[in-house]
Amino acid sequence: MQQGMNGKKIPVLTYIVRRFIMIPVTLMGVTLLVFSMMQLLDPYQLLSAYVSSPAELKGQNIERLITKYGLDQPLPVKYARWLGQVAKGDLGWSESASMPVGKAIRTKFPLTFELAFYAFFPIILGGFWLGKMTAVRHNSIFDHSTRMAVIIGWSFPDFVFGLLVILVFYSWLGWFPPGVLSNWASQVVASTEYSNYTGVLTIDALLNGRFDIFWDALRHLMGPVTTMTYLWSAFLIRITRSGMLEVLHKDYIRTARAKGLPEKMIINKHASKNAMISVLTVAGRLVIYLLTGTVIIETIFNRPGMGKFVAFAAQQLDYAGILGGTLFFSLVLVLGNLIVDVLYAVYDPRIQLG
Amino acid sequence: MHIFQNIDKDTRRRIHKLLTNPTALLGFVLLTGFIIVAAAAPILAPPADPNTPYIIPRLGFLTEPQPPSAENIFGTTEGQYDIFYAVVWGTRTAFKIGLLVVFCTTLIGIIVGAIAGYYRGITDEILMRMTDVFMSIPFLIAVIVLTTILGKGLDKVIIALIAFDWMDTARLLRGSVLQAREEEYVQAARSLGLSDLRIIVIHILPNTTFPVLIQTTMRIGTLVVVASGLSFLGLGAPQDYADWGQIISYSRNWQGLEFWYTIFFPAMGMVLFVLAWNLIGDALRDIFDPRLG
Numbered sequence: 001m002q003q004g005m006n007g008k009k010i011p012v013l014t015y016i017v018r019r020f021i022m023i024p025v026t027l028m029g030v031t032l033l034v035f036s037m038m039q040l041l042d043p044y045q046l047l048s049a050y051v052s053s054p055a056e057l058k059g060q061n062i063e064r065l066i067t068k069y070g071l072d073q074p075l076p077v078k079y080a081r082w083l084g085q086v087a088k089g090d091l092g093w094s095e096s097a098s099m100p101v102g103k104a105i106r107t108k109f110p111l112t113f114e115l116a117f118y119a120f121f122p123i124i125l126g127g128f129w130l131g132k133m134t135a136v137r138h139n140s141i142f143d144h145s146t147r148m149a150v151i152i153g154w155s156f157p158d159f160v161f162g163l164l165v166i167l168v169f170y171s172w173l174g175w176f177p178p179g180v181l182s183n184w185a186s187q188v189v190a191s192t193e194y195s196n197y198t199g200v201l202t203i204d205a206l207l208n209g210r211f212d213i214f215w216d217a218l219r220h221l222m223g224p225v226t227t228m229t230y231l232w233s234a235f236l237i238r239i240t241r242s243g244m245l246e247v248l249h250k251d252y253i254r255t256a257r258a259k260g261l262p263e264k265m266i267i268n269k270h271a272s273k274n275a276m277i278s279v280l281t282v283a284g285r286l287v288i289y290l291l292t293g294t295v296i297i298e299t300i301f302n303r304p305g306m307g308k309f310v311a312f313a314a315q316q317l318d319y320a321g322i323l324g325g326t327l328f329f330s331l332v333l334v335l336g337n338l339i340v341d342v343l344y345a346v347y348d349p350r351i352q353l354g
Numbered sequence: 355m356h357i358f359q360n361i362d363k364d365t366r367r368r369i370h371k372l373l374t375n376p377t378a379l380l381g382f383v384l385l386t387g388f389i390i391v392a393a394a395a396p397i398l399a400p401p402a403d404p405n406t407p408y409i410i411p412r413l414g415f416l417t418e419p420q421p422p423s424a425e426n427i428f429g430t431t432e433g434q435y436d437i438f439y440a441v442v443w444g445t446r447t448a449f450k451i452g453l454l455v456v457f458c459t460t461l462i463g464i465i466v467g468a469i470a471g472y473y474r475g476i477t478d479e480i481l482m483r484m485t486d487v488f489m490s491i492p493f494l495i496a497v498i499v500l501t502t503i504l505g506k507g508l509d510k511v512i513i514a515l516i517a518f519d520w521m522d523t524a525r526l527l528r529g530s531v532l533q534a535r536e537e538e539y540v541q542a543a544r545s546l547g548l549s550d551l552r553i554i555v556i557h558i559l560p561n562t563t564f565p566v567l568i569q570t571t572m573r574i575g576t577l578v579v580v581a582s583g584l585s586f587l588g589l590g591a592p593q594d595y596a597d598w599g600q601i602i603s604y605s606r607n608w609q610g611l612e613f614w615y616t617i618f619f620p621a622m623g624m625v626l627f628v629l630a631w632n633l634i635g636d637a638l639r640d641i642f643d644p645r646l647g
Contacts, residue, residue: 022486029487040503151636155629157579159586160602160621163609167617171609292492296583300606310495311587314502326499330491 030330049319092320096313101324110199112305116290119228127233131240153234162227162300176222178301185216224301243278284340381633392445399442410435429615431604443596452574458516463523471531511590530562575631
């Protein structure tokens with residue numbers, strides 16, 4: 001992204017403005033791409049992606065509905081009408097969730113956000129620490145064994161590792177049950193005296209002053225969080241390690257050594273700070289990956305978040321559901337990348353923009 | 355084999371380094387093992403009907419998985435599908451998917467990247483914005499939505515993987531072509547009045563494709579994981595088709611420790627297969643990324 005067309009340096013502000021201008025273009029492109037894919041559906045399947053409630057399909061003349069939604073119109077007209085609907089947030093009726101797609105996203109996204117939030121910290125802290133240590137003890141047994149563990153971790157498909165976590169921590173030890181809440185807790189949450197402020201279970205539990213429910217929700221989060229931590233730490237360890245190794249070979253570190261500074265101070269004060277820059281960029285990307293990459297984890301651990309919503313919609317051939325979910329995930333990805341790029345441009349003055 | 359004649363000394367030295375790297379070597383050994391299993395599948399697990407070798411044989415209709423025994427050395431899943439048979443033929447499925455997808459995406463990536471890098475300007479701008487758009491849908495989600503729209507099945511998964519996995523290759527190649535077109539040999543070819551197509555195919559590509567080719571090959575592991583993931587979700591391979599993701603999904607209802615074999619053997623297949631590619635890829639990164647020395 002930052003590499004310019006001809007490698008010329010441009011001011012940060014110009015870069016940021018240009019980056020913002022590109023967003024509508026990219027989003028337009030995404031809707032065009034999704035719309036093109038929709039055209040592969042036959043008219044009846046396509047219709048199911050348009051209707052705003054199941055009642056509409058009952059007793060209605062299909063031909064009349066096709067006319068109503070303009071499905072017999074030429075492509076550009078169809079696209080414009082569909083885009084207008086999408087822009088209003090009307091994404092149709094999700095058959096698999098039995099509610100409008102917009103509402104489904106609003107109720108399911110908080111759970112995905114919650115999972116990403118709790119997975120983020122162990123990954124960042126553990127990954128950064130291990131990555132730093134492997135770089136400091138470059139080529140030691142510790143370095144090699146961590147590296148091996150990283151490659152092996154990276155080689156586990158999420159559904160395989162997730163199933164193993166369930167096997168060990170649920171079937172065998174009985175510690176981390178799948179799902180989001182125990183039966184008694186979901187009854188409390190569904191009752192009238194309990195208010196769902198945000199949809200994020202742990203936060204709502206705290207706001208309601210129910211620490212038992214908070215603890216219960218946390219226990220259900222442990223399985224997927226463990227899985228994600230193991231799989232994604234690999235990614236962070238690798239980045240931190242190479243960032244740190246690069247820094248450790250820099251002249252100013254040699255100078256610090258020559259001055260006779262204690263090694264601990266060189267690592268913690270001089271090297272870590274600069275290695276943090278690469279970690280910060282990765283941290284931003286990690287958030288995006290965690291938010292958009294939960295399809296299989298949520299399915300395995302039976303958490304009704306956005307990822308499971310898309311998987312289930314696909315299994316049920318709920319076209320409105322998957323198309324809406326796809327648009328939503330793309331929005332998260334595009335905006336996430338924008339935020340990361342802008343923060344990076346502002347934070348690191350050395351970066352070449354273009 | 356025009357490509358290989360054009361490999362410069364530097365690349366040759368790197369290949370030598372790769373072949374003597376212990377990590378890569380372990381990867382190559384594992385990979386060779388899988389190639390042997392895939393090639394010898396008809397001998398290791400003879401199909402009942404040679405015309406439909408990918409259909410996993412059913413040994414009964416009992417619901418409960420059965421532990422490994424003399425006849426079924428890896429045991430059976432729910433519905434009595436033979437795990438050993440599925441793992442062996444699943445190896446072939448994995449190679450088929452990986453190689454086919456990588457071949458097609460490399461081809462598309464090379465065409466798009468070469469055109470964008472060589473013609474620059476507005477052509478480049480349009481092609482690269484298109485690439486951005488394809489990258490704006492999270493990969494797994496994109497594959498899921500296209501597979502579902504096309505109507506599920508392994509062939510649909512392959513099409514969807516190809517549709518959304520050519521972008522990295524295109525970007526990489528565009529970068530190298532942008533550089534290469536300024537080099538003297540290209541300028542010389544142009545001043546001789548050679549056609550653009552000839553310059554790109556005969557002169558630029560042989561000098562730029564090799565590193566890209568290696569990088570894309572390393573995607574095979576990831577691609578197989580995604581394809582298996584779709585089969586696991588029930589969107590890929592049909593009911594009784596020999597696919598690792600599919601056979602692992604049969605273990606989902608049997609999460610007790612006594613049913614360890616329903617997940618262990620197919621998981622071993624998958625993890626070792628991906629590990630082989632990752633080990634080679636890791637060594638490659640070390641060798642091609644001089645910063646880390």
